[in-house]
Amino acid sequence: MKTNRTVTKTIDTQLGPVSFELVRSRRRTIAIQIKRDGSVAVRAPYYCTETDIIRFIGVRAGWILKHSTNSSKRHKSEEKSFTDGELHWYMGQQFPLRIITSEKNSISFSGSFFELRVSAGFSPETGRKMMDALYRKLSMAVFAGRLAALTEKFSAYSFQPAGLKVRTSKTRWGSCSANGSITLSSNLLKKRTDLIDYVIIHELCHLRHRNHGPDFYKLLGELCPDYKILRAGLK
Numbered sequence: 001m002k003t004n005r006t007v008t009k010t011i012d013t014q015l016g017p018v019s020f021e022l023v024r025s026r027r028r029t030i031a032i033q034i035k036r037d038g039s040v041a042v043r044a045p046y047y048c049t050e051t052d053i054i055r056f057i058g059v060r061a062g063w064i065l066k067h068s069t070n071s072s073k074r075h076k077s078e079e080k081s082f083t084d085g086e087l088h089w090y091m092g093q094q095f096p097l098r099i100i101t102s103e104k105n106s107i108s109f110s111g112s113f114f115e116l117r118v119s120a121g122f123s124p125e126t127g128r129k130m131m132d133a134l135y136r137k138l139s140m141a142v143f144a145g146r147l148a149a150l151t152e153k154f155s156a157y158s159f160q161p162a163g164l165k166v167r168t169s170k171t172r173w174g175s176c177s178a179n180g181s182i183t184l185s186s187n188l189l190k191k192r193t194d195l196i197d198y199v200i201i202h203e204l205c206h207l208r209h210r211n212h213g214p215d216f217y218k219l220l221g222e223l224c225p226d227y228k229i230l231r232a233g234l235k
Helices: 050-058 061-077 124-153 186-190 193-205 214-223 227-233
Strands: 005-013 016-025 031-034 040-045 087-090 093-101 106-109 114-118 163-167 174-176 181-185
Touching: 005 050, 016 050, 016 061, 031 061, 040 050, 050 061, 087 186, 106 124, 114 124, 124 163, 124 181, 124 186, 124 193, 174 193, 181 186, 181 193, 186 193, 193 214, 193 227
Parallel strands: 016 040, 093 114, 163 181
Antiparallel strands: 005 016, 031 040, 087 093, 106 114, 174 181
């Protein structure tokens, strides 16, 4: 059984070089994904020739470079400096960060503000790692609750996910493994509840349909009629 193969490539186009991650799988068509950090992924069938892939990218180079640049700029503008009063997201709302000098670094969320205790030598990079860890900790309880609520709501469909994992992914909101385990990005905790629910419903649909074919979108439309609007809200 073939597994996904991934390589990194760069090709020259009339509009400039395009660097991308090439992922080959059992899919039937070529698709381009612009990730939130501006990086590009090209997904292609195993049988697709490199010439076909280069041609496919070449005719879409303008679109790729435009959206890659915009995503990269937006990603950089969202980077935090971890200063007192800085706003951070939690479930669709922004809450202030309170910084307190301490002998030991620690971080917590009160429900109305984030509290960051910092020691000598503290840096924004340390702050980012601590915030990521806090989001992972907080998100597991929230996501587990929403997953339970949605599987109960759609009990007629008998969804039975094999498990739930949380990771600090900056390129994917969620995924569903071959054994039915759902993985969600801790960054999803920054979004509104309806957007969190949409991602979970999306992954639940993958328990029935592994790819994004017509049957998948038919089921997604049944469970989440506004999925196109919600999907746009994640960008």
